[in-house]
Amino acid sequence: MNLTWMAWTLPTAIFFITILVLLCGMAIWEYASPGGNPRVGVLRFETTRGDRLFLSLLGSAFIHLAWLGLVGPNLWWALALSVVYAIGVFRYV
Amino acid sequence: MERTWNNKAWFMVLPVLLLVAFSAIIPLMTVVNYSVQDTFGNNVFFWAGSEWFEEILHSDRFWEAMARNLAFSAIILIIEIPLGIFIALNMPKKGWGVPVCLVLMALPLLIPWNVVGTIWQVFGRVDIGLLGYTLRALGFNYNYVNDPFDAWITVIVMDVWHWTSLVVLLCYAGLVSIPDAYYQAAKIDGASRWAIFRYIQLPKMNRVLLIAVLLRFMDSFMIYTEPFVVTGGGPGNTTTFLSIDLVKLAIGEFNLGEAAAMSIVYFLIIMLLSWVFYTVMTAYDAEQ
Numbered sequence: 001m002n003l004t005w006m007a008w009t010l011p012t013a014i015f016f017i018t019i020l021v022l023l024c025g026m027a028i029w030e031y032a033s034p035g036g037n038p039r040v041g042v043l044r045f046e047t048t049r050g051d052r053l054f055l056s057l058l059g060s061a062f063i064h065l066a067w068l069g070l071v072g073p074n075l076w077w078a079l080a081l082s083v084v085y086a087i088g089v090f091r092y093v
Numbered sequence: 094m095e096r097t098w099n100n101k102a103w104f105m106v107l108p109v110l111l112l113v114a115f116s117a118i119i120p121l122m123t124v125v126n127y128s129v130q131d132t133f134g135n136n137v138f139f140w141a142g143s144e145w146f147e148e149i150l151h152s153d154r155f156w157e158a159m160a161r162n163l164a165f166s167a168i169i170l171i172i173e174i175p176l177g178i179f180i181a182l183n184m185p186k187k188g189w190g191v192p193v194c195l196v197l198m199a200l201p202l203l204i205p206w207n208v209v210g211t212i213w214q215v216f217g218r219v220d221i222g223l224l225g226y227t228l229r230a231l232g233f234n235y236n237y238v239n240d241p242f243d244a245w246i247t248v249i250v251m252d253v254w255h256w257t258s259l260v261v262l263l264c265y266a267g268l269v270s271i272p273d274a275y276y277q278a279a280k281i282d283g284a285s286r287w288a289i290f291r292y293i294q295l296p297k298m299n300r301v302l303l304i305a306v307l308l309r310f311m312d313s314f315m316i317y318t319e320p321f322v323v324t325g326g327g328p329g330n331t332t333t334f335l336s337i338d339l340v341k342l343a344i345g346e347f348n349l350g351e352a353a354a355m356s357i358v359y360f361l362i363i364m365l366l367s368w369v370f371y372t373v374m375t376a377y378d379a380e381q
Binding site for chain 1: 122142151
């Protein structure tokens, strides 16, 4: 199958594989512990672990954009900040 | 009672997943790939990294289009939601008036977007259009072609004309689902018209209003065809919303990398705002 029209690059492939691995991980987690572990966290409304993953990914995207806009093109610190943010979301939201 | 979890049911969504993959996920992946590269055509790409994103985030043109789009969405939501509720509350609940009103309300929704644009483009013309000609005859200096304020008014009124019906139909569906017993109880308690609206009708319309706000926000934030046909984004750039700017960038200037980066930022903002709307309204619903 010729996928050159999709203009794949190694970094974007790694990015999408990471997302896929995260989704597979969530599916396995759901299989092992069904129900999505709903709870009320700091946002004062019920979230499941799927919601927490969504918030982590969306928040990380904005952290990267804010870093690019306000600091500069070196995104490794933005990535580190996103990981800390995601851990925070899964722990407290 | 213990709930039974049967995860095999998830296989039932596989066909939808495949459909969404082809119509949304694969194109989105391609856009992400484009956003980190530059091309001059012929399927040859050069790595650009985060360059396009930086350019977009520092571009006045992008933020101005964003501000115009947010203002447009806010204005049409402020007008269409209360107006839709008001019309739905005053629509007949039984008799021959019901089908007549429903058909009248559904008519603007049946007209294709480019046709709506063309109708309003002609309607607003000062030489042959009923609206433009009448306003001129009444002494108003109306001209949507070269006056930014008139262009905005025209685009907003056009959107209100086209989409308020959707809010009306959704609210009406919510209203007719309220059992008569609620109204009888309110009558016995001597509730005022406002109290009936505030404590019976509005809570019962909550879910449909959530859908109406979400649909209208997303649609208005992505609006392209109607303003493009009526004003072409002008005069100047005064009605150039994000989608019009995006098409100018991608097709007009063939700047695919920058347009892809802009699409992703645009997509993320729509996702964030939709999530905020949805969460706020469902949390309010749960509280009720």
